[in-house]
Amino acid sequence: MQLNRTTANVEKRPIKVLQFGEGNFLRAFIDWMIHEMNEKADFNAGVAVVQPIPQGLGELLSSQDGLYHLYLNGIEKGQLINKKMLVDCIQSVVNPYEDYNAYLQLAEEEELKFVFSNTTEAGITYKAGDAKDKVQDSFPAKLTAFLNHRFEHFKGDASKGLIILPCELIDKNGVKLKEIILKYAADWGLSDDFKTWLDSACTFYNTLVDRIVPGYPKDRIKEIHEELGFEDQLVVEGEQFHLMVMEGDQSIKEVLPFEKAGLNIIVTDNQAPYRTRKVRILNGAHTLMVPVGLLAGIPTVRENIEDATVGQFVNDALTQEIIPSLPAAEGLTEFKDDVLDRFRNPFIQHYLKSISLNSFPKFKTRVLPSIVSYMEKEQKAPAYLSKSFASLIKLYDPKNKVGFEAQDNADVVELLGTVWEEYRSEYFSLDELVKKVLSYDTLWEADLSVNTLLVEEVSKSLREIESTAELV
Template sequence: MSLPLSQATIVQFGTSRFLLGHVAAFAGAALAEGRSSEAVLVVQTSARPEGKVKAAALARQNSYPLQIKGLRGGRPVEEQISINCIAGCMIAQDEWGQLTQHFIDTAQWVVSNTGDSGYQVADDSSLAAVPTSFPGKLTKLLRARFLAGKAGLTLLPCELISRNGEVLKEIVIKLAQQDYQDASFIAWLDAECCWANTLVDRIVSASIEPVGAVAEPYSLWAIQQTPGLEMPFTHDAIDLVDSLRPYELRKLHILNLAHTFLVDQWRQQHLKYSVAYVREAMREPKLRDILSNAMNNEVLPVLAKELPEMDLEGYWQSTLERFENPYLNHRLEDIANYHCDKLERRVMPIVQMAKLYSVPTPLLSEALQRGGVLRQ
């Protein structure tokens, strides 16, 4: 049964498989279980032909399949769920007037995942008939809502940017100052809208045609408590937290660091032609054993000092299970891109912290030396 647009209080910018396998999936679960009545309007923000095809499919069928594939408690999981929370899908370029009216009349929450360059504005302006950038579109829509005398919105960005809510707010306010010179609008954006920082953690590994997604069992949406924050739904994967910093550090220095350390050892042990995927690396004792050694004797002891309240061991065990996922083809060659930069962001801070806590880090230090990040 189709949901009415009047129920679509959540406006989702982006048709990415990640949002379909993460936030929209949570909204669908809450709706199906009677814990929410909030539906989703999906907005295709770019003019890419493939995006328009997906948007058309969403608009036509209002639901999509989500396959959950991976390990849970050491056992293989292969499930398919129908996500039935989509009330409609609009292409911003083609349906701007209708989108604006919905934003004024119905929207209460905004969710986005617009990719690595999603916050770039360049020479865009919210005064354009249809701005090209996501911040430009958002500023223009918020301006229309403000002029209509409506209350502010809650914004829950999911881009992989530290302080994503604060960063998006700064960009929108800068655009508003540039385009409107209206102090009351700026004050409304600042005080009446709730800009929450969030952190997402789930591998959504593939798309299903014409629309759908394949995701691992693990999922987390950590959202920083912010004055005025009200969530559209509850879900077991949602954590409302006082600070995202411990969650960011845990993810960066356990999951991401482990990926980068694996690449270092994969190269060092000359396994490029016999091991292609992370799941294969987990079955290679020479790789798994040295990774476990580095994590258990160097990384976790340091993080235990830095993040004493976090369940580091539990997160590491869930990370191992995610790495072992038999359905996920996560190529080590892909993880190896920008290896030196990743060493500097993911590994170097642990080695620096370790000095403060007198924890030896021979394996991590050798990886940094091989990458040219740390001199002998």
């Protein structure tokens, strides 16, 4: 049986949430939270999903009327837990590249109150050339046009301002998003009244989100369909653990009933300690593992952690280089051990390829800060993190032997393709290839090639990978 609102008995809800992104994480985290608040706290919130890029899951999600099943698997208080639920909060899906007017009309929804997004680290960026009156390329530009349309439609009514909670994993994501919106407002000559409304009626929170979401359980989907009685093409799996840290005014508790729903959400005036350990240890471990594991032919997180060689590599990188690079704090080793236990969750298959989207921007956000801090403290390059860096450069070699096709910013993919082609043409050496990649300041926001110790260590690792194919 096909899954839709005709075959499943679910109620219609008013649109209170605009969501940029339709991927696994948002559906297993934000939409799940909204589902829980609807069920346990009478939130009665519907979600309108905006597909943020031309290619996406919008059409498939629309074909199921926004419905999908979520499986949460893992260990909770020593007990094996397997929960499943039909998540029904998504009411509509809009692809602005196909119907821009329908996208703007969402801004006219009377009860709209919240905006969530997850467009990866590459999403919250300013792109010159995005114009006001046609579909924009960047997420911040789309949101600027949306907010301005809402401001104009409701004639500057302060009660129609929105609470904006970006989930992209960059520091001060709310602050950064607002800065870019104001830049577009200046570019487009939007009114001072709009800028005042944005500042006084809209609230931007910095956020940190944490749940491991492996996504679509392709290995057992036939079994799941038989169990559900539906042909659900958007089943998503996640772990039991979840955490969301919001940095901003405590007043959000008055409009978002997460406490009543029993959700693990922290509202604080300083998320830095939570963010630093999570991004550098949990996300850092994922990101440094991806190229090493894929080049080793090991497809999932759990299998890599259980592999004697790669598992030891990841543990040593965390213990000997990432944790020492962090500000002194209690509980870092315990947090690391908990993270590795979460990676070993036997109930979820988290494929490295699903983590590999935009690997270079992720490396910049999640691993590079540990490299920089380590070198400042130790006055030498970290061997394990440099090995991961070299493995990433090799993974983006178009002629890698593992069949990996990079999904990243077009300019990053083009750069790596070019330097590997020129290296094979003997235009320059492997050391110079590394310098070319490390000097790409458009990505790194710095010329990393001036750090000769880092260049030497990454080059050394890349020579080993090229000559022996041994990664660790």
